[in-house]
Amino acid sequence: MRFLDRKDAGRQLAARLTELRDAQGWADLVVLALPRGGVPIGAEVASALGAPLDVLVARKIGAPGQPEAGIGAIAGDDPPFFDRRALQLLDITPDELAEDVARERAELHRRERLYRKNRPEPVLRDRTVILVDDGLATGVTAHAALRRVRAEHPARTILAIPVCSTRSAEELRREADQVVCLQPHQYLHAVGVWYEDFAQVPDREVVDILERRQADR
Template sequence: MRFQDRQHAGRLLAARLAELRATERWDDPIVLALPRGGVPVAAEVARALDAPLDVLVVRKIGAPGEPEVGIGAIAGDDPPLFDRRALTILDITPDQLASDVARERTELHRRERLYRNSRPAPDLRGRTVVLVDDGLATGVTAHAALRRVRAEGPARLILAVPVCDARAGEEFRGDTDEFVCLQPHRYLHAVGVWYEDFRQVSDREVIDILGHQHAVS
């Protein structure tokens, strides 16, 4: 089944998470979206769970000459997390990617300031954190995001996506307390294939969604 758009995927994901919540104890839940594509999905989840919505900005480090191929990622001021197997195959070292990391770190902080509009980052200690994206292919950005959230000391950490590569998804079983994927697929090469409408989400859309969620919370 293909999702109509990110909102449709978010509503279906929210229904699955609501079922999960009914069987478990969730302490002071909060939904964190990976922008930009994860924000419309997460907004539906936050609305259904009656939980606050915020963002966790993560930036992908692309392969030289192929920026869309993620071989690493950064979150916050954490050191970069690299796919060591990819580095070996490409015969490059982390030092050779230092300028790329610096550039993406600058963009990461720009987006944090833009999206939060002076709001402080949420305190995650002792809370149930539901980390949401619009899909999971290689998983390198999700790994960086999970590492960042785990360092904040949440009581429970849940990664939730509408669609994922089944092989990548299995890697997260040990990094999360719960991994929820509506549609795991073998050899998922592109998340957008599973959406009828997968248009790019703009900064303006992210700001508007977050502003609306904070206004009604």
């Protein structure tokens, strides 16, 4: 079953998370969305849970000549996370990807300035952090993002996605206290095929959503 679009996926994910919050007693929630595709979903989740919404900007590091094939990722100023198995298969080293990392780091900081403007980063210590994206394929971006979150010592870290690779979700259970996925699939080659409408989310939409959520608080 495919989602109509990201808003539809966000509403369905929000319903599941609301049930879990009530059953497990989550408190002091904050929702962090991975831009750009995770932001419309995160907005639905934050609205349903009555939680603040912010972004955690992470950038994928693609394989040489295949930028969409994620073999690593960065979040904040943390060291890159790399899929060691992918590096071995491609016979490349992290040093050979240094230029790619630098380029993506510059783009990461550009987006942080654009999305957050002068707002400080949210305080995560001792809070329940729900990290949201529109899908989980290789999982490298989520790995980097979760490590960034855990460095801030939250009380609980929950990764929430509408659709995921079962293998990637299982691996990420070592990084998150809980992984919530509505549609796990053993073979997930592309997240977009599970959406009727998977149009790219522009920067302007991300900024508008964040500004609306700030105004509603």
